[in-house]
Amino acid sequence: MLADAATPLVTLRGITRVFPPIAGGGQPIHALGPLDLDLRTGEFFAVVGPSGCGKSTLFELIAGLQQANDGTIAFEGKPITGKVPDGIGVVFQEDSCLPWRTVRGNIALGLRKSGLSRAEQETRIEHVLVLMNLVEFASHYPAQLSGGMRQRVCIARTLVMEPRLILLDEPFAALDQQTRLLMGEEVLRVWRSTSATVFLITHALDEAAMLSDRIAVMSARPGRILDIVETAWPRERDSRILEDERFGAISARLWRLLRDETIKAADAH
Amino acid sequence: MSRRIHLMLVLIGLVVAWEGLFLYAGEEALRGPLETLQDTAKLLTTTLFWMHFGETARAFALALALAVCGGISLGTWLGFHRLSSELFVPMLIGFASVPKVVLYPLVLLAFGLGFPAKVAFGAMFGIPPIALSTIGAVANIRPVLIKLGRVLGLNAISMARVVLIPAVLPEIMTGLRLGFSVTLIGTILGEMFAARRGLGYLLMTAIGLHDVTLIMSLAFVLTSLAVSASAVLLSVDRRLRQKF
Numbered sequence: 001m002l003a004d005a006a007t008p009l010v011t012l013r014g015i016t017r018v019f020p021p022i023a024g025g026g027q028p029i030h031a032l033g034p035l036d037l038d039l040r041t042g043e044f045f046a047v048v049g050p051s052g053c054g055k056s057t058l059f060e061l062i063a064g065l066q067q068a069n070d071g072t073i074a075f076e077g078k079p080i081t082g083k084v085p086d087g088i089g090v091v092f093q094e095d096s097c098l099p100w101r102t103v104r105g106n107i108a109l110g111l112r113k114s115g116l117s118r119a120e121q122e123t124r125i126e127h128v129l130v131l132m133n134l135v136e137f138a139s140h141y142p143a144q145l146s147g148g149m150r151q152r153v154c155i156a157r158t159l160v161m162e163p164r165l166i167l168l169d170e171p172f173a174a175l176d177q178q179t180r181l182l183m184g185e186e187v188l189r190v191w192r193s194t195s196a197t198v199f200l201i202t203h204a205l206d207e208a209a210m211l212s213d214r215i216a217v218m219s220a221r222p223g224r225i226l227d228i229v230e231t232a233w234p235r236e237r238d239s240r241i242l243e244d245e246r247f248g249a250i251s252a253r254l255w256r257l258l259r260d261e262t263i264k265a266a267d268a269h
Numbered sequence: 270m271s272r273r274i275h276l277m278l279v280l281i282g283l284v285v286a287w288e289g290l291f292l293y294a295g296e297e298a299l300r301g302p303l304e305t306l307q308d309t310a311k312l313l314t315t316t317l318f319w320m321h322f323g324e325t326a327r328a329f330a331l332a333l334a335l336a337v338c339g340g341i342s343l344g345t346w347l348g349f350h351r352l353s354s355e356l357f358v359p360m361l362i363g364f365a366s367v368p369k370v371v372l373y374p375l376v377l378l379a380f381g382l383g384f385p386a387k388v389a390f391g392a393m394f395g396i397p398p399i400a401l402s403t404i405g406a407v408a409n410i411r412p413v414l415i416k417l418g419r420v421l422g423l424n425a426i427s428m429a430r431v432v433l434i435p436a437v438l439p440e441i442m443t444g445l446r447l448g449f450s451v452t453l454i455g456t457i458l459g460e461m462f463a464a465r466r467g468l469g470y471l472l473m474t475a476i477g478l479h480d481v482t483l484i485m486s487l488a489f490v491l492t493s494l495a496v497s498a499s500a501v502l503l504s505v506d507r508r509l510r511q512k513f
Contacts, residue, residue, distance in 0.1 A: 063420065083422075084419060084420050095413075096414060098431075110421065112421060112431075
């Protein structure tokens with residue numbers, strides 16, 4: 001599984017992000033870092049942290065949507081510079097379906113730049129429609145679907161690109177708890193059936209504990225990594241590991257690390 | 270189906286009210302529905318009518334083109350450029366609420382008597398609603414969709430084609446519908462004063478001569494045109510919004 005685990009898929013070194021002051025005065029906001037992090041090929045990696053700790057900034061830096069003020073980020077050894085690298089798929093927290101395109105049309109967007117033939121594109125689209133249980137909704141418009149289904153379409157649109165790294169920014173934050181658990185299972189299933197590495201931002205400790213191989217806990221702003229928790233779950237797993245006694249221990253450890261930071265973050269607001 | 274019945278009932282009600290008003294007010298003031306239809310049919314066979322109609326049509330087409338291009342470009346600029354919008358949007362809203370007839374003398378001074386003045390006047394009516402709806406449409410584009418475009422690696426042209434234009438189109442369409450009718454008003458109004466041709470001028474002459482037949486026929490023609498154009502635009506508008 002982790003054939004080249006020795007060479008990390010993503011490396012962050014000394015990453016710092018400072019936002020310029022808002023027009024009309026104020027001070028620059030030191031959002032993140034300095035921060036070092038390695039993502040191993042094929043792992044399921046989650047980041048938890050208090051709100052406003054720079055989780056989403058970290059996400060956008062790796063996605064190539066923002067640039068760091070200092071430090072380097074490399075994906076497969078190549079630096080990420082202000083452009084979304086090939087091989088990285090992104091799913092946002094907000095629903096990002098284009099409402100004027102059908103489910104199939106939305107998924108096909110992921111292949112615009114692929115250079116694949118029409119037939120190959122069709123094959124891939126059919127494949128992800130099956131994988132994400134969307135076959136019967138292929139010609140529906142997003143407005144006809146529930147929030148969970150729309151997020152599934154967004155995941156399918158990312159999967160159709162066959163990314164080697166999938167970035168998920170709190171993709172289930174808007175969903176109810178039960179749907180979230182099932183969507184989590186679905187992401188696990190997808191993760192197993194592809195060889196992709198998953199990087200998940202979440203504020204839900206149970207979600208992080210259930211899904212991930214490793215979980216980075218971030219400090220209050222400026223976000224740094226306090227600790228990385230290893231879960232040692234088997235690759236074959238689903239939401240039933242909630243019953244496992246180690247699950248409670250992991251969640252508790254995450255909360256112990258986060259509690260003070262969350263209080264700090266709350267005081268800062 | 271039931272909507273069609275409603276529409277029929279409204280139309281029948283209008284015709285009945287018109288006939289009633291005619292019976293009450295008499296020949297001096299207006300003509301009945303049937304007579305108006307006959308008079309209009311007669312009017313449509315005269316070359317005089319078509320000469321004026323052609324003039325109005327050309328002025329309106331040009332004014333509408335100016336209003337659409339001007340309104341959409343102004344709206345796009347103000348929608349995307351924060352500083353300009355803070356400066357100019359209040360002025361635009363102010364301008365939209367000015368009764369534009371009071372500015373007509375200035376338009377005449379600037380453009381002279383004749384064709385250019387009524388085109389400019391028509392466009393003045395049409396630009397504000399189209400620009401304002403475009404500003405709203407641009408402001409309502411969800412940022413996540415632009416991020417999506419970047420993640421998909423779209424260049425500027427694809428970004429416009431795949432994301433931006435479809436996102437703003439329904440809201441701009443509503444502004445276009447409004448812009449269409451007020452541009453028509455502006456053009457006709459422009460023709461009513463200081464013009465020698467056009468349906469507005471013809472209407473003004475008819476009023477001067479107290480030619481009720483001509484007034485009624487012209488009103489009927491203009492109303493039919495405006496209502497049917499509006500209905501077409503409304504159905505396009507609805508179709509665009511249907512999916513969302």
